[in-house]
Amino acid sequence: MSIVYGMAVFFMIWWIVLFAVLPFGVRQSQHEAGDVVPGSEPGAPDMPRMLRxxxxxxxxxxVIFLSYLWVRESGFSLDDIPFFTPPSDR
Structure with missing residues (x-):
């Protein structure tokens, strides 16, 4: 795997995981806190904690990328799974 390919895969996984992680830890919206910043959406998080x-x-x-890299470099294939039987030619 080339470095550019690895960086592209890491970047794509990072964006997918970002949108999965964003809702965790959000306690209340600006509207619920009663402190709506002018020009922002009232439903926006009060304290987004973006660094976290x-x-x-x-x-x-x-962790996901290293797992992907390990599986890719180990030569693992679907034929290695005992319960997977590819369709036979009859």
């Missing part, structure tokens, strides 16, 4: 989200996303993505 970015660090968590990077850690989760690194």
């Amino acid at each position: 989200v970015i660090i968590g996303t990077t850690i989760v993505t690194t």
